Amino acid sequence: MPLFQKLPGFQRAAPGLEQRIWRRLSGLLLWGTALPLLACACLWMASQMEAGAGAERALSLWMYGLLGFIMLHWSLWIALALGCFIVRVMKGPAYVADAYPLPEGPGLRPQD
Template sequence: MNWFKRLPGSRREVPGMEWRLLRRLPMITLVGTLLPALYALGARLFDGGLPEAEVLKAVQSADIMAIAAVVLHWTVMFTLAIGCFIVVVMKGHAYVADAYPLVDRDYPPD
């Protein structure tokens, strides 16, 4: 059984920015994950001469901000990946589904 019937005369479109973006997404995701992690690590290493209670509060705030930035970044990257995938599929060949008779018609049956 052939699940996909290619529409006669359909053609693929030229690949565009979506493929360039899909190829760069892993590196962009890695860099966008490491930058907030480095920020949180820097908050742990450099206390700035603050008292212990202030350092603990600053470290906790840095951790919360880093986690929020990473989650937001991953969400944006996942959304971009879905969008690029949709564009790739839409630029591909056209397929036709099996025909089925419509029960509800705009005109009376013959």
């Protein structure tokens, strides 16, 4: 008996919104990470032109804010990717489960 035997006659569900999101996940991760890093680099270059403790403090606050945005973006991306993966698996083919014999004994049989 093969390890994964598909259920005969099962019809797969049509792909929906999860398929379109799944295809765009790599771009979402790339752009959602690259844009804040680019903004961080631009802010750093702009702060190099200014001198003073106030500019350095403002730059560090912006850097921490952008780092927090990147971490939030990654965690939301992981949740979205996990949700899409679960929907894709649920819409996939059905498989035949192995038979599980019921235990015999007093009080273990189903009521007639």
